[in-house]
Amino acid sequence: MADTKPRIKRPLGVARLLDGACIACGARCQSACPANCIEMNDTGEPVIDPAKCIGCRKCVKVCPASALEMYFTPEQLKIIEELSATSTPAADNADPEEEAVARKLLQYRGVWVFVEQTEGEAAKVSWELMGVGSRLAASLGVELSAMVIGENVRHLCAEAFAYGASRCYLVDSPVFRHYRTEPYAQACCVLIEKHKPEIILMGATGMGRDLAGAVATRVSTGLTADCTGLDIDEKRNLMQTRPAFGGNIMATIMCDRFRPQMSTVRPNVMPMPPYQEGAQGEITEELLAIPEESILAKVLEISHDSHSRSAVDITGAEFIISGGRGMMAPENFSILQELADEIGGVVGASRSAVDAGWMPGDRQVGQTGKTVRPKIYIACGISGAIQHLVGMQDSDMIIAINRDRNAPIFEVATYGIVGDLFRVVPAITRQIRELKTARNRH
Amino acid sequence: MLIVVCIKQVPDTTQVQIDPVTNTLVREGIPFIVNPYDTHALEEALRLKDRFGCRVAAISMGPPNAEATLRKALALGADRAILLSDRVFGGADTLATSNVLAAAISRLDSELEKVGIVLCGKQTIDGDTAQVGPGIASRLSLQQLTLVDRILSIELNDGKIRVSRKLEGRHEIVESPLPAMLTVVRELNRPRYPKVPMRLAAAGGEVEIWNNQVLKLDENTIGLKGSPTWVTKIFSPERAKGEILGDGYADPDGAAKMLIEKLLAKDMLPV
Numbered sequence: 144m145a146d147t148k149p150r151i152k153r154p155l156g157v158a159r160l161l162d163g164a165c166i167a168c169g170a171r172c173q174s175a176c177p178a179n180c181i182e183m184n185d186t187g188e189p190v191i192d193p194a195k196c197i198g199c200r201k202c203v204k205v206c207p208a209s210a211l212e213m214y215f216t217p218e219q220l221k222i223i224e225e226l227s228a229t230s231t232p233a234a235d236n237a238d239p240e241e242e243a244v245a246r247k248l249l250q251y252r253g254v255w256v257f258v259e260q261t262e263g264e265a266a267k268v269s270w271e272l273m274g275v276g277s278r279l280a281a282s283l284g285v286e287l288s289a290m291v292i293g294e295n296v297r298h299l300c301a302e303a304f305a306y307g308a309s310r311c312y313l314v315d316s317p318v319f320r321h322y323r324t325e326p327y328a329q330a331c332c333v334l335i336e337k338h339k340p341e342i343i344l345m346g347a348t349g350m351g352r353d354l355a356g357a358v359a360t361r362v363s364t365g366l367t368a369d370c371t372g373l374d375i376d377e378k379r380n381l382m383q384t385r386p387a388f389g390g391n392i393m394a395t396i397m398c399d400r401f402r403p404q405m406s407t408v409r410p411n412v413m414p415m416p417p418y419q420e421g422a423q424g425e426i427t428e429e430l431l432a433i434p435e436e437s438i439l440a441k442v443l444e445i446s447h448d449s450h451s452r453s454a455v456d457i458t459g460a461e462f463i464i465s466g467g468r469g470m471m472a473p474e475n476f477s478i479l480q481e482l483a484d485e486i487g488g489v490v491g492a493s494r495s496a497v498d499a500g501w502m503p504g505d506r507q508v509g510q511t512g513k514t515v516r517p518k519i520y521i522a523c524g525i526s527g528a529i530q531h532l533v534g535m536q537d538s539d540m541i542i543a544i545n546r547d548r549n550a551p552i553f554e555v556a557t558y559g560i561v562g563d564l565f566r567v568v569p570a571i572t573r574q575i576r577e578l579k580t581a582r583n584r585h
Numbered sequence: 586m587l588i589v590v591c592i593k594q595v596p597d598t599t600q601v602q603i604d605p606v607t608n609t610l611v612r613e614g615i616p617f618i619v620n621p622y623d624t625h626a627l628e629e630a631l632r633l634k635d636r637f638g639c640r641v642a643a644i645s646m647g648p649p650n651a652e653a654t655l656r657k658a659l660a661l662g663a664d665r666a667i668l669l670s671d672r673v674f675g676g677a678d679t680l681a682t683s684n685v686l687a688a689a690i691s692r693l694d695s696e697l698e699k700v701g702i703v704l705c706g707k708q709t710i711d712g713d714t715a716q717v718g719p720g721i722a723s724r725l726s727l728q729q730l731t732l733v734d735r736i737l738s739i740e741l742n743d744g745k746i747r748v749s750r751k752l753e754g755r756h757e758i759v760e761s762p763l764p765a766m767l768t769v770v771r772e773l774n775r776p777r778y779p780k781v782p783m784r785l786a787a788a789g790g791e792v793e794i795w796n797n798q799v800l801k802l803d804e805n806t807i808g809l810k811g812s813p814t815w816v817t818k819i820f821s822p823e824r825a826k827g828e829i830l831g832d833g834y835a836d837p838d839g840a841a842k843m844l845i846e847k848l849l850a851k852d853m854l855p856v
Contacts (some may be wrong), residue, residue: 166819167596170648170675174809180674187649205676205809207816261755323759324719324729344828349752353731356719361684365813369713387819389710394816401813440728440761443747447755447814456754461856474835486855494599510713519853529822530598540853542844543827547684553827558847562833570841576844579856 153226154219155198164210165189166230166388172202172211207394240245244400248379254280256308257331257354258289258299259346261322261445265299268346268413272408273306274416275373276344282375288340292330294320297426304424312338313428313552318435321442322350326433328357333431335362340403342482343379344373345485347405347407355476359405366405368466369510371412371533381406390510390530411458411514412537426466455489461518462488465508466496467546469524469564473501478565479523482572485579491515493525509534523564544568586639586701586763588630588740589690590663591721592623594647594654595711619654622706626769628776629736630704631662638742639701640664642693646674646685654794659790660779667693671796677808679712683720685807688800691725701741703766706744707732714766722766730765 167187180195181202189211203211252338256276259266273287280287287301290312296319300311314330331354343358345351347369349566359366371393372384380399383406387394392504457463464479479490490519492502494509508515510530511575520538527533527543529551535541536555543556544564553559560567597618602611619627629642643658645651646669655666669689694700701721708715715731722729731762735749737758744763749756751770797807805811830847831840850852 168819169677171809172676173672174675174677183648183675187648205815207720208819216755271624290726321757324731328723349732349750352715353719356679356714356716357723357729359716360720360723363680366714366716367814368712369718374627380825382817383814387594387715387816389713391598391601393820393822395818395820396814397817398814407650440730440759442757442759444758445739445755446758498599511710519848522676526600528599532822541827542850545832548829553829556827558844559827559829560831560833560837560844561829562837562840566837567833567841570837571844574643574841574845575854575856578854582856 151222151226154215154222155200156213156215156219157193157198158200158202158211159193159214160189160191161210161212164208165208166392168207171205171207175201175205181318186369193488202303215354222312238534248341248402251339253285253288253338253340254283254342255288255290255312255340255344255403256303257343257345257351258292258303259348259350260291260296260299261350261492263293263298265298265302266346266348266350266410268348268351268408268410270306271410271413271415272344272346273303273308275408275413277307277416279342279373279375279381283341283379285341285515286435288312290331290334290343291315292319293329294318300424300426304422305418305420307419307422311424311426313426314431315428315449316433318433321356321445322440323340323438323440324353324357326442327354328361329433330429331358332361334429335403337429338427341379342532343403345405345407347409351407354405355405360391360493362403364403364405365396365399366407367396368407370406370408373406373408374556380404381396386510386529386533390527390528390533409514411516455506457491457508458513458515460489460515462486462521463491463508463515463517463519464488464521464523464534465491465524465525466502467493467524467531468495468499469526470496470501471524475565476502478568478572482521482568483574485572485575486519488517488519492532493522494528522552522556523568525552527555541559586637587693587698588633588639588641589693589700590623590627590630590641590643590658591686591703591705591717592627592645592654592658593620593644593706593709593711594618594651595620595644598710607774609814617648617650617653619657620706620709620711622708622769622771624706624776625771625773626704626767627658627661627663628774629698629767629769630702631777632774633702633739634662634664637739639741640698642667642697643670644686644689645832646670646677646682648675649794652794655700655792656790657779659792661777664788665697666792668792668794669796669800670794673797673804673808676812677807678812678814679714679716679720680813681807681811683717683724684802684811685800686717687721687724688802689795690721692795692800699764701744701763702746703727703764705766705768707768707770718768725764725766728761728763728765730759731768732762732770733767734770736767764853795831
């Protein structure tokens with residue numbers, strides 16, 4: 144006999160917004176709501192109509208900032224309490240749709256790194272990716288492979304093995320002499336469809352971003368740009384962490400229902416892996432017949448930028464002295480240059496200093512500029528917005544000189560001096576100069 | 586020939602602050618602006634209009650208040666402005682966004698005029714992905730020319746374009762047929778300011794709104810549902826406080842001395 148007692152329905156509650164927690168992510172909650180009870184206001188925050196809310200929790204689950212919660216009246220809370228005391232939770236039923244997704248994902252195995260090359264020379268970022276790729280492959284228990292595409296680039300396979308790959312997918316033909324989106328994207332898509340990797344990493348360079356965006360669209364998968372952290376979760380999914388909202392905050396992004404999971408990583412973000420001379424691996428060569436006539440774009444000329452006075456490559460420098468808004472005027476950067484000259488460093492800049500026209504764009508450190516990891520990074524008059532910090536936080540040592548004790552730059556600094564940089568910086572320069580003179584005398 | 590410019594309304598991320606107590610974004614009073622890179626894309630479209638007399642359509646996907654952004658494009662001289670706005674477009678990642686933009690471009694192409702060039706900024710300042718432009722190019726089989734810092738020549742009759750691309754430490758000259766999708770960098774041009782009569786005209790100019798009843802896209806390929814990537818967590822990184830040396834205000838020399846001693850002790854100074 145069935146239970147004859149009137150069944151008490153479990154109250155579902157209504158969704159509501161927690162004050163100040165919304166980050167205006169772009170109306171995810173509104174998009175997820177099946178009852179059309181969410182309207183967005185002018186600041187991009189949801190306004191929920193409690194009368195229309197059906198308590199499905201979809202908006203709560205989809206909110207990246209955990210800014211929504213379910214609200215229950217005291218009476219409803221009492222019912223919930225009584226119900227939970229008497230009933231046992233129902234077992235999760237397997238969802239056939241979820242099972243189909245899981246089966247599809249299972250077909251994809253292995254971690255790939257795209258080896259970016261120009262004129263047969265690999266970009267350093269590709270080898271940096273081998274390091275993080277090895278770690279991901281090890282935690283997944285799969286192979287790390289390199290994707291080498293070009294003309295006369297077989298020698299890069301040996302390098303890829305030395306940096307940790309155990310297999311190379313090689314596509315070598317004259318049509319790949321210069322990078323062009325079309326043939327490279329075609330080659331990647333053929334390799335992906337045939338060998339089904341679960342993760343593909345590319346450098347977030349001009350070439351890498353050009354290619355990754357095209358490939359991800361063609362294979363209809365997710366792509367996360369400029370990752371600064373990559374890890375595997377307990378369900379074999381890639382957790383991709385990157386600066387978001389213009390680099391003001393960090394976000395962890397998943398692509399857990401699609402494969403391959405694709406990420407780009409900027410140069411100098413990941414450390415170089417060790418080089419093992421003579422390491423062996425297997426080369427899988429794919430012969431692709433892409434006729435040159437079918438590729439309509441032609442690279443007519445490649446010119447290497449001449450190194451004029453302002454064109455300093457800050458990414459390779461051991462010592463960087465950067466100035467921000469606190470420098471007040473372009474001519475004041477000379478005091479940073481004097482310190483740089485004393486220790487053999489270069490002068491960098493924050494976005495505000497570049498936007499103000501005080502320093503050229505190639506000196507910019509940060510999310511929209513360059514990522515650096517020098518031995519010592521000295522930040523002068525830089526408050527330390529996350530978008531700047533993500534570009535320099537992996538430096539071996541960070542020294543901050545700023546007027547404001549509460550500036551976020553002091554949170555990443557190894558050493559900080561709170562004071563007037565126009566007095567502190569010249570004092571440091573002078574003392575180093577004296578120290579050098581004293582040592583030379585001995 | 587029609588030139589389409591894709592623009593986005595973004596929060597001015599340079600003005601965002603983190604509340605040091607709650608560790609959350611302080612969004613009050615943050616103005617919305619046209620993505621700075623997109624202003625260069627729009628400028629280039631308008632220059633092509635001035636030179637060749639072709640028409641310019643500005644499109645944007647976003648909430649209804651993004652209309653203000655498109656109004657600016659009209660004020661500068663765009664002939665049409667179309668806002669792609671529908672709640673089913675919301676929560677989109679770059680794959681789902683490029684689907685909506687590409688659908689709008691192909692609608693313009695078939696119903697208005699052949700699209701010869703699609704212009705986008707190299708990236709936005711809020712997402713910073715640089716993925717939507719390539720996404721549009723792949724979906725519409727356009728030639729993809731990213732990071733353009735100069736247009737060297739355009740032959741509209743032959744349908745040919747020659748551009749310079751700005752890459753790391755090098756430049757590339759590429760020639761390709763049209764139609765093409767270009768993403769542009771700041772060095773390409775200097776955006777104009779609207780003239781007053783144009784502003785007045787734009788105040789009456791109409792921003793069309795296309796929702797998904799117009800574009801008729803499969804709801805599984807747009808918005809949140811059509812987005813393979815999703816944000817699971819947002820956080821401010823926690824950091825250890827650094828060591829503050831001396832009193833830089835009262836005694837800058839003393840603070841400098843303490844620093845140098847620390848560096849010498851760690852053998853970090855090249856002296």
